[in-house]
Amino acid sequence: MAFVVAIDGPAAAGKGTVARAVAGHFGLSYLDTGLLYRAVGLAVNRGKDAIAVAQKLDLSQLNDRELRTQAAAEAASKVACEPDVREALIATQREFAQRRNGAVLDGRDIGTVICPNANVKLYVFASPEVRAARRYNELTMQGSECDYQTVLKKVQDRDALDEERATAPLAAAVDAKMLDTTSLKIDEAVARAISIIEQARRDQ
Ligand code: CDP
DSSP states (O other), X not given: OOOEEXXXXXXXXXXXXXXXXXXXXXXXXXXXXXXXXXXXXXHHHTTOOHHXXXXXXXXXXXXXXXXXXXXHHHHHHHHTTOHHHHHXXXXXXXXXXXXXXXXXXXXXXXXXXXXXXXXXXXXXXXXXXXXXXXXXXXXXXXXXXXXXXXXXXXXXXHHHHHHHOSSSOSOOOTTOEEEEOTTOOHHHHHHHHHHHHHHHHHHO
């Protein structure tokens, strides 16, 4: 069976950065599952039917730059609450996890629902204030006009939607290793993740 790393956590905790670096380090394929929800959310904003889009979505549709916008993130959080949308996206994610070279998937429910048998589960988190500061910096670097308090409020609102939804809410799997990035630099967070995964490989 291929080696699978499941990485979950709230918005802007650093899981995407950690996931990409870990995939590069171990030569694993990487899927940012948030892009699937963003793609469905954007399509809904453009008048399409969420479930029909989710059923037909394929990975070649995930390169649209619009998927990285705040509007796409908010639309994603809304469609992510629909059980039928989540259901329609399961097969694509599980298929990806079977890549022969192994895979890293990051999202909200990878360790709990999509890949409950993953070889390693990481839950990456940080305080809401630090996550909002990171998101604020990202947005201002992209040239967006925003203020910190609004970004913080959006981070908190999205946390609430993710944690309180009935289907596959954001949660750490009971066997996940916790990685708190509140006071870690990117390279420190990546180094910790790599060492957790190396340990898990030795223990297999
Ligand atoms: O990086 P950021 O947290 O801003 O966004 P993302 O990971 O691209 O996810 C966008 C939204 O999609 C999240 O707020 C979740 O509501 C949803 N999502 C989910 O429900 N399950 C996943 N596996 C991935 C994302």
